[in-house]
Amino acid sequence: MSTVEAPTKKRAQISAKTLRTDNWRSYPIFIVVVFTAWVGYATFRAMMGDHYWVDEYHYLTPFYSPCVSTECVEGSAHFGTFLPELPFFIPLAAVSLPFLLLFRLTCYYYRKAYYRGYWASPSACAVREPHRKYTGERRFPLVGQNLHRYFWAAAFLISLINTYDAILAFHGETGGFGMGLGSLILLANVILLWGYTLSCHSCRHIVGGRLKNFSKHPVRYWAWGVVSKLNERHGQFALITLGSLVVADLYVWLVAADVISDLRFID
Template sequence: MSAPAATGVRSATRARIAERTLRSDRWWLTPLLTVLGLTVFVVYATIRSFVRTAYWVDDYHYLTPFYSPCVSASCAPGSSHFGVWVGELPMWIPLAFLSLPFLLGFRLTCYYYRKAYYRSFWLSPPACAVAEPRARYTGETRLPLILQNAHRYFFYVGFVISLVNTYDAILAFHSPGGFGFGLGNVILVVNVILLWGYTLSCHSCRHVTGGRLKHFSKHPVRYRIWTFVSKLNTRHMQFAWITLGTLIITDCYIMLVASGTISDLRFVG
């Protein structure tokens, strides 16, 4: 049996160039920075999701997004904003088991992140006019990459989780001592706003709001929503990276306050 014909840049109809690229600029810098940035976040988020320490500040009702919603008997007292649904969890199950798998799926199947890790981790391709190391290209037509089409369903769950994060941020203004807010509240609110920016700028959100409409003139409200989401969509890449940073900052600040390393800067109460 003959070997399958090569596709992509190695197909018979493409120019035969021995060099991987004729580019003389530092084309490898962007893939390298992407690998470093995504690796730092994945390592940090994985460690923090499993350590089960310093994630809840009872005095101010600060709950880190990496542990929300916390609905098991293993959660710190007061951190179960939606009640206790299950008993004690083994250490290998994160306390935010209801949200983390879906958030991972939402980010992993995101159109921008797909481009980012395809080009950086898989080098497919690493940059424009740079040949990838594979001889064949099948895109997202086969397993496992065909599962990327589930992105819109992860978006629905991600939307609900953004509502949960919003509730957590609002609840943090009502501590046991009454209404008050501090630097932690500011960080939580900014993080939630940016998370909404990432969620609403999603390509699936744009499709949900107006993708199937044939006559915008008959649906003026949806058209306005679609226009707003379309404007956000142009900033989806920026929101994708910014929210990785704000999630780390939010979690790190709550961790430092919960552990007693620093005190929350209070403005009221």
């Protein structure tokens, strides 16, 4: 009689790092290059403390909105100056920037991106990671990722402020309505920011979560459907808004520094 051995409980051992044959390294390399460049630029501009406001056309770069310090240039403080003069290492937009950075840092898409790009946890699907153990997001500091929904609420309020800034950017040099290339750039940026904010997984849960019967809540069901459609493009909005923020800030910087003149359509 032949005997049947009991199945082993050990996992299959594969000596290769992965059996994938595609260029799986391209995504994590792309993320590291783009994120590092963006953080470097954003940090430099946030600490620069100059060339963020164009008084003639009411252009305010999103990196300095809202500007609430007493050292903000005249006209740029749309909501008052309730903070004193700040040390050089604290940006003028000290009220908004921490929440916006934490919102993106805890974002589901950004987690996947920097986990793969910087931590190789793992670098790609079906690729062995170098870490010996995995504890998930149950311990400090990664347990803080669960605060994402609260940072979303702050980002929502800041998006309203950015919208107000974009509306003010339709200002003529002599007063009244005006429109220039900067107006359109700031408007396009805020539309994309709304796309990123509203496509967030937390927004989808807030709009349609905790409902046992959609038919009894037709308005929320409709809103949930719209947000769900946007949610399919959340990762795209996350990357595109990095570019739109830089374009908006760079344009305001160059116009404020008199390097270029704003292209005016209506004055």
